[in-house]
Amino acid sequence: MAKIQALMSIGAVSKRTGCKIETIRYYERAGLLKPPARSQGGHRHYSEAALKRLTFILRARQLGFSLDRVRTLLALADGEGRTCDEVHQITIRHLQDVRAKQDDLKVMEKVLDEMVSRCADGTLPECPLIEELFEVGPPA
Amino acid sequence: MAKIQALMSIGAVSKRTGCKIETIRYYERAGLLKPPARSQGGHRHYSEAALKRLTFILRARQLGFSLDRVRTLLALADGEGRTCDEVHQITIRHLQDVRAKQDDLKVMEKVLDEMVSRCADGTLPECPLIEELFEVGPPA
C-alpha cells in the first residue's frame, strides 16, 4: 500500500526550489534533510515530502533563522509531542534578535550618515572620514 | 633623530583597545597591521601609531565595514594620493548596504511578528507557525 510517488533528481529539486545542488547536499550532511532514496548508480531521488522539507528550511533561512534553530524547528515538527509552545518561544527569541540587529544598524547608519555629510563633496585633500576613524576617543 | 617611543607588549595593546590578543595577531596576518618591532626573544612591541591603527580598524569594524573595505580604507590613508573621494565613495556604498540590510530585517520582522500573533498563546496541539513554514506557496 505504498503510495505511488514521482521521484525527482537533485537537479529537478534544485530548479523547483531555487536552492543550489551543493546546498541541498550540504543540508543532508548537516542533518537537516534525510538521506534520500538512491538509484542503483547512487544518484539521489527525492519525494515531494523531501521537497516540502527543503522549502521549510529555505523559508526559515530567509527569515534569518540559523541552521541550528532550523534544526530545532524541524525536530519539533517531526516529533509527535509538538506543543507549538517551543516553536513559539524560538520564534519570539528570534524576533528579538532581528529587532536588536535593526537597532545596531540604525546606530551605524546614523554615524555613517553624519560622517558622510561632514565630508560632502570629496574634494578635500585631507579626509575628515579617515581622520574621524583615527580619532582615539569615542565616535562623535 | 628617531623619536623616543614607549613600546607596548601585545597584552598592553589588548587591554587598551579591548581587542583580543589573537585578533591583533590575526590582523597582522591579514595584512591590516604592519609587523611590529620584536624583542630579541621575538615578542611583539607596538608603538602608539600601531595602536592608533588598530583603533581605526576596530572603529571601522564596529561600523560594519568588512575587513576588505577596512584594508582599502587603510591603504588610502597610507598612500599620499588620498583624495578623500575614494573614501567618500566607499563610505557611501557601505551606508547603502547598511540601509539595505535594515530593509531586509524589517521584512523579516513583519513576517515573524504576524506569525507570532497568529499563534499567540502556544497552547494549540497543531502549530500554525510550523504549518506556515511548510506551505509551498509564497509567504502570506
Add this chain to the structure above:
DNA sequence: CTTGAATCTGTAGTAACTAAAGATTGTATG
C-alpha cells in the same frame, strides 16, 4: 636563579555555504 605569567607559532575549529577536481552514471540519439 627560579618560578609563573605572558607570549610565541602553528593548527584546527566555527557558520553556512560555494567551488572545483576527477570519477561515474543516466539518457538521448544515430
Add this chain to the structure above:
DNA sequence: CATACAATCTTTAGTTACTACAGATTCAAG
C-alpha cells in the same frame, strides 16, 4: 546497441572574521 554528453557522485579546500587550543619559549619579579 553504442556513444556522446549532461548530470551527478564524493572528497577536499576555499570563503569571512575570528577564536581556541597545544606545546614551546621568553619575560619579569622576587
